[in-house]
Every structure is written in C-alpha cells, then in structure tokens.
Amino acid sequence: xxxxxxxxxxxxxAIAGLLVLAQTHAGRAARAPGxxxxxxxQARELSQDAPEVSVDRSTVGRSGIGTVPDAVQxxxxxxxxxxxxxxxxxxxxxxxxxEIVFDHECAGCHGVFGEGVAGYPRLASxxxxxxxxxxxxxxxxxxxxxxxxxxxxxxxxxxxxxxxxPSQVYAVTAYVLNLNELVPDDFLADKDSLPRIVMPNRDGxxxxxxxxxxxxxxxxxxxxxxxxxxxxxxxxxxxxxxxETGPLDPMGRQ
Amino acid sequence: MTDDAHPHQPGSPAVTEPPGRPLxxxxxGLGGRxxxxxxxxxxxxxxxxxxxxxxxxxxxxAPPADPAWSRELGPGVDDHPYGQPSRYVRDVIRRPVPWLxxxxxxxxxxxxxxxxxxxxxxxxxxxxxxHAGRPDVDPATHRLLIHGLVDRPLLLSLADLQRxxxxxxxxxxxxxxxxxxxxxxxxxxxxxxxxGMIGCAEWTGVRLSTLLEETGLGRQARxxxxxxxxxxxxxxxxxxxxxxxxxxxxxxxxxxALRPEQGFxxxxxxxxxxxxxxxxxxxxxEVGAAPWYSREDIVDYxxxxxxxxxxAFDWVLYAKSVITYPCxxxxxxxxxxxxxxxxxxxxxxxxxxVDISLDGGVxxxxxxxxxxxxPKALTRFTLPWSWDGRPALLQxxxxxxxxxxxxxxxxxxxxxxxxxxxxxxxxxxxQVKPDGRVFSVQLA
Numbered sequence: 001x002x003x004x005x006x007x008x009x010x011x012x013x014a015i016a017g018l019l020v021l022a023q024t025h026a027g028r029a030a031r032a033p034g035x036x037x038x039x040x041x042q043a044r045e046l047s048q049d050a051p052e053v054s055v056d057r058s059t060v061g062r063s064g065i066g067t068v069p070d071a072v073q074x075x076x077x078x079x080x081x082x083x084x085x086x087x088x089x090x091x092x093x094x095x096x097x098x099e100i101v102f103d104h105e106c107a108g109c110h111g112v113f114g115e116g117v118a119g120y121p122r123l124a125s126x127x128x129x130x131x132x133x134x135x136x137x138x139x140x141x142x143x144x145x146x147x148x149x150x151x152x153x154x155x156x157x158x159x160x161x162x163x164x165x166p167s168q169v170y171a172v173t174a175y176v177l178n179l180n181e182l183v184p185d186d187f188l189a190d191k192d193s194l195p196r197i198v199m200p201n202r203d204g205x206x207x208x209x210x211x212x213x214x215x216x217x218x219x220x221x222x223x224x225x226x227x228x229x230x231x232x233x234x235x236x237x238x239x240x241x242x243x244e245t246g247p248l249d250p251m252g253r254q
Numbered sequence: 255m256t257d258d259a260h261p262h263q264p265g266s267p268a269v270t271e272p273p274g275r276p277l278x279x280x281x282x283g284l285g286g287r288x289x290x291x292x293x294x295x296x297x298x299x300x301x302x303x304x305x306x307x308x309x310x311x312x313x314x315x316a317p318p319a320d321p322a323w324s325r326e327l328g329p330g331v332d333d334h335p336y337g338q339p340s341r342y343v344r345d346v347i348r349r350p351v352p353w354l355x356x357x358x359x360x361x362x363x364x365x366x367x368x369x370x371x372x373x374x375x376x377x378x379x380x381x382x383x384x385h386a387g388r389p390d391v392d393p394a395t396h397r398l399l400i401h402g403l404v405d406r407p408l409l410l411s412l413a414d415l416q417r418x419x420x421x422x423x424x425x426x427x428x429x430x431x432x433x434x435x436x437x438x439x440x441x442x443x444x445x446x447x448x449x450g451m452i453g454c455a456e457w458t459g460v461r462l463s464t465l466l467e468e469t470g471l472g473r474q475a476r477x478x479x480x481x482x483x484x485x486x487x488x489x490x491x492x493x494x495x496x497x498x499x500x501x502x503x504x505x506x507x508x509x510x511a512l513r514p515e516q517g518f519x520x521x522x523x524x525x526x527x528x529x530x531x532x533x534x535x536x537x538x539x540e541v542g543a544a545p546w547y548s549r550e551d552i553v554d555y556x557x558x559x560x561x562x563x564x565x566a567f568d569w570v571l572y573a574k575s576v577i578t579y580p581c582x583x584x585x586x587x588x589x590x591x592x593x594x595x596x597x598x599x600x601x602x603x604x605x606x607x608v609d610i611s612l613d614g615g616v617x618x619x620x621x622x623x624x625x626x627x628x629p630k631a632l633t634r635f636t637l638p639w640s641w642d643g644r645p646a647l648l649q650x651x652x653x654x655x656x657x658x659x660x661x662x663x664x665x666x667x668x669x670x671x672x673x674x675x676x677x678x679x680x681x682x683x684x685q686v687k688p689d690g691r692v693f694s695v696q697l698a
Contacts, residue, residue: 061468073399131673155486158386213669223615236685
C-alpha cells in the first residue's frame with residue numbers, strides 16, 4: 001500500500017475506488033449483462049460510482065517543475081467535446097453547406113451518400129444492431145451527435161486533420177446527420193443545437209463491464225469424452241494468411 | 255593450444271607469405287604492436303582486414319568447420335553505432351495483414367511471437383497500431399498539458415517531466431482486437447497474426463499520481479481524458495481511480511527512449527487495460543467529472559452483443575495464453591524430445607498456473623512457470639515433451655491470481671456470439687501432424 005504522507009491523493013482515491021467498484025459490481029451482477037438499463041441512468045451511476053476526491057493541497061505545485069499555462073495556451077489545445085456540448089465553439093453550418101464540403105473532402109472515402117467506398121467506414125445506416133456483426137454507422141449506433149462533431153474536428157479529413165473551420169465541421173456534422181435522416185434539410189448545427197439531438201441508439205450501451213462472463217474450472221483429467229474432440233474449423237490451406245508481407249528489413253546492408 | 259597449432263591470420267600487407275603459412279604474429283605480438291601504434295596514432299586496421307585466405311582445411315566444409323569468419327578480422331566497433339540484429343534473422347520482423355485495413359496509416363503490424371525467446375519484446379518488434387500514421391515528434395517543441403478540474407494546470411516539456419521521481423515497471427500492452435479474425439473460425443494459420451497484437455516491455459516514466467499531486471484535483475474530478483499529438487488526436491476517457499492506481503507517463507522503453515512507433519517522446523501506460531488506452535505521442539491530460547464519450551470510447555472500442563446492446567468501457571484484458579513453440583511458423587523436426595513453450599498474461603494481475611493439453615482438452619498437466627512471474631506482464635511457461643510422432647492437439651490454459659480460467663472459443667461464443675471483434679482470450683489449439691507441420695484449428 002501507498003504511504004499516506006507521500007501520496008495523499010492516490011491513496012484515498014485508490015482505496016475508495018476499489019471498494020466502491022467492488023460493491024457496485026457485486027450489486028449489478030444480478031442483472032448482467034446489463035440489458036435495458038437506460039444509458040442516462042448508467043451515466044449517473046458511473047459518476048456516483050466514482051470515488052470522492054480527497055485532496056491534500058499541500059502537494060500542489062510542490063516541485064515547482066514546469067510552467068503554469070495561461071488560458072490561451074489551454075484553449076489552443078482543449079477541444080474535447082462532451083455530450084453536454086461543453087467546448088463546442090462558435091460558428092454554425094447548414095446541411096447544404098455540409099454537402100458541398102462533404103462532396104469535396106469526404107465522399108472519396110465515405111461515398112456520396114455516406115455508404116462507404118472500398119472498405120472505408122459507412123456513415124449512414126438504419127440497420128438493426130441485432131444481426132451478426134452489424135455495421136456500426138452514425139444513425140444506428142453513435143449515441144451522441146457531439147461525438148460526431150468532436151471526431152470530425154480532431155481527426156478528419158483523414159489525410160488533413162485540423163484543416164476545416166469550426167463552421168465547416170458544424171456543416172459536415174449537419175450533413176451526416178441528415179444523411180441518416182436524423183435532422184431535416186433545413187437543420188442548422190451549432191453549439192446549442194447539437195447537444196439537444198437525441199440519437200436513436202443513445203440507450204444502446206452496457207457501460208458496466210459484465211465480465212467475467214465465462215466461468216470455467218481448471219479440470220485436469222478426463223475433462224471431456226475423447227470421441228467428442230472434433231476439429232470444427234482449420235486454417236490449414238488458408239488463403240488469407242499473409243506469408244511474406246514485408247519488405248524484409250534490409251538492416252543496413254552495405 | 256599454441257600459435258603453431260593455431261595460426262592466426264592478421265596478415266600484413268608488407269609481407270608476402272605463401273598461402274597456408276601466413277605471418278605469425280600471435281595475440282601477444284599483435285597486442286604489442288597495437289600498444290605501440292596507439293601511442294603513435296591510429297592502428298591501421300584497414301590494412302589488416304581482408305578476405306580470408308584460402309587456408310589448408312583444418313576441418314571439412316560442413317559443420318563443424320573452420321569457416322571464413324573464424325579466419326579473418328571482423329568489422330570494428332564503430333561500423334554500426336546503433337547495433338543491428340544478425341543478417342541471418344532478417345525475417346524476424348513485424349508484419350501487417352494487408353487485407354485487414356484500407357490503409358497502412360490506420361492499421362496494425364504484429365509482433366513475431368514465434369521468435370521471442372523471453373518475456374521482453376524487442377523495441378523494433380513491438381506491435382504497433384496507429385490511427386493516422388506515425389508522427390515525427392520533435393521533443394524540443396512537444397509539450398504535455400495537464401488541465402481541467404485541477405488546482406494548478408501544468409505545461410511540461412520532456413526535460414521537465416524527466417525531473418520528477420521516476421519508476422520502472424514491466425507490463426504488457428495488448429490490443430483488445432488481438433485474435434479478432436478468429437472469432438468466426440480458424441482463419442489465419444499463424445501465431446504472429448492470431449496473437450501478435452501484444453508486446454511486453456520495461457517502461458520508465460512518472461506515475462500519473464505524482465503529476466496529479468502536483469496539479470491537485472478538484473472536488474468533482476472523476477475522469478481523465480488522454481489525447482495524442484498524432485493526426486488522429488486519439489483521445490480516450492479513463493476513470494481517475496485507475497489513473498491514480500498504476501498508470502504512468504512513460505518516456506523509456508527497454509533501455510532507450512520510446513521508439514516513434516511506440517509514441518516518442520511520451521505515451522500513457524495503463525497496465526492490464528486495452529491497448530488503445532495507452533495513448534501514444536501523449537500531449538494532453540484533462541481532468542473532468544464525466545467521460546467524454548469520444549468516438550474511440552463509445553463507437554470504435556465497443557462490442558455489440560447478440561441482444562442488440564453494445565458493451566462499452568470494458569477495459570480490462572482477461573487472462574490468456576498461447577503455445578509459441580511449436581506453432582504454424584515453427585514446426586517440429588520429427589519424433590523426439592522437445593520443450594513446449596509459451597506465454598501467458600492477465601490484465602488482472604499475476605499468472606497463477608498454466609496447464610497444457612496434448613489431446614485437445616481431455617487431459618491436462620501443469621506447465622512450469624518460468625521466473626519472473628510479474629503482474630500484468632508476459633509470463634513464460636514450459637513443459638518437456640517426448641513426441642511420439644503421432645497427431646496431437648496442443649492447447650494451453652491460463653489461470654490468473656483471481657482464479658479466472660481462460661475459456662474455450664465455444665464457451666465465449668455461447669455468451670457473446672460469433673460476431674465480436676474484441677476480447678478474444680480463447681484457448682488456442684495447434685494441430686500437430688505426423689510430418690511435424692502445425693496448423694491453427696478450432697475444436698467443436
């Protein structure tokens with residue numbers, strides 16, 4: 001265990017966290033695998049589960065190492081957007097404006113209608129999620145529209161991230177939502193409208209890990225009848241196994 | 255052995271000797287000359303090093319022999335300032351599965367476990383999973399920003415970070431998609447491609463708790479967002495309790511700086527939890543009250559279950575093991591004595607026991623765990639085996655310190671269906687044929 005004087009924050013949190021997590025997992029086992037618990041309720045539970053923070057402020061700034069960034073420095077990087085819309089910037093974009101940006105910047109991979117091209121992600125789908133390995137597109141899977149804004153803003157276009165203006169990101173977000181028939185053609189995306197969108201799969205997640213969900217025992221002898229041992233699938237002759245993908249490392253050959 | 259019985263061949267450009275009777279200087283004589291030369295300037299090795307002369311064969315051409323490298327002067331210490339593996343192991347490399355991804359920039363390259371002798375994965379062979387290519391980060395301008403629900407936000411350079419108290423820990427990192435291709439059946443006939451999204455290293459860095467004591471934590475602080483400096487700006491939400499328990503901000507890996515493939519100059523290490531949380535090229539840590547539900551949190555690294563709901567936030571990597579010798583890439587040479595070898599690991603702690611079956615899971619015997627047995631680290635296991643040359647179905651089964659027993663693929667499918675991508679920790683079956691070839695199979 002940690003010594004309290006040296007690691008006050010970690011100690012209190014770690015101990016409290018382990019206890020609380022253990023209790024909540026035990027209490028939740030009865031309804032595993034968690035079906036039907038509304039996501040908002042789970043989110044509340046997630047926050048309540050999290051242990052109280054007990055801070056000994058004597059450690060703050062103790063080493064004096066590093067610098068304290070100002071608001072401008074923090075603002076330059078702090079872009080993660082959460083479901084409540086915090087950190088969404090000013091600007092706005094329409095479905096029509098988004099279509100223009102999308103056709104130019106996105107359709108090459110994602111398809112003009114968001115159908116996905118050459119294995120790149122499909123963006124639009126109303127497929128049910130009960131099939132075998134269902135396609136996870138925005139309309140049928142993503143729980144928050146804010147996640148869409150955040151991802152486009154931080155990572156897209158694939159080859160040129162951080163090249164779109166906030167209003168362009170709003171516009172593309174509006175267009176992708178419209179492709180999924182989640183917003184009307186005259187929808188305007190901005191920092192107020194995006195957090196209010198209720199996505200179809202918002203409650204489709206199990207946020208508490210229901211594992212272990214297998215409960216084998218380490219049987220040692222006669223664990224199954226020998227004649228029950230049968231090969232159900234083999235990779236022998238598999239044509240999808242790469243043999244020599246390379247190039248082999250030249251290792252500085254002269 | 256005297257010089258007469260074992261003539262050295264340092265050669266001398268000034269003296270012509272008939273083949274087979276080179277000038278005999280001997281080690282003592284060479285040392286004496288070198289000592290003199292060192293006083294006068296550089297020892298001219300270029301004049302001494304040349305192709306081995308045809309010598310009277312002291313042994314046959316086949317091993318045991320006296321080959322060329324035993325009869326010549328090798329290169330000096332300065333020709334490879336950064337050492338290289340032997341050119342004879344040039345095929346021990348990371349490899350991708352080209353059809354798995356649309357691009358090489360958002361893709362994965364697998365560790366060659368079939369050639370890993372111990373628990374530590376060589377830095378050049380450690381699997382790499384990137385989301386927007388591998389950035390070329392200059393540590394002089396890279397910064398780590400810690401902010402959000404803290405009392406005192408902090409901006410740190412690499413040099414700043416390296417002033418804090420440091421720790422070294424040995425842990426594995428495994429992508430939760432390790433084995434993804436095998437959920438629907440035995441597809442890839444390879445250890446490297448079925449299990450190679452894992453590596454184990456000694457990591458050196460600063461405990462996250464040390465940094466958060468320096469910044470302080472607000473009353474509502476419960477979660478932490480980690481963000482990378484790559485084009486994906488990869489971001490993941492983590493519960494603060496885990497961060498304060500055992501996470502570190504790492505700058506060292508196996509005796510050197512992180513490789514660019516592993517996040518140079520900084521990465522987050524989240525021991526025992528899914529690999530994508532170990533954010534590479536780490537540049538920002540934000541403390542908050544709730545998860546951010548980034549795409550990687552709630553879309554990518556989630557698992558739709560047969561009922562239609564998807565599991566998310568299932569971060570822990572459960573116990574798993576695999577026999578690394580023999581394997582499809584390393585067949586047997588014929589009946590006889592062997593040592594079965596493998597690797598086991600658990601994200602929940604130490605490996606307690608590994609059992610091996612030779613008959614497809616009917617009977618099992620305990621393998622020997624090889625020290626060190628460390629929590630959340632690869633653990634080596636071995637078992638002597640006299641192979642009679644008959645068909646065999648080899649399996650290994652790990653049990654960790656929580657008592658969790660590694661399941662079969664059938665048991666996993668009963669609970670999760672055959673649609674999943676992640677968290678395949680099933681027992682692997684290697685089919686050994688009488689000719690010594692080894693194939694990946696799945697049992698009913």
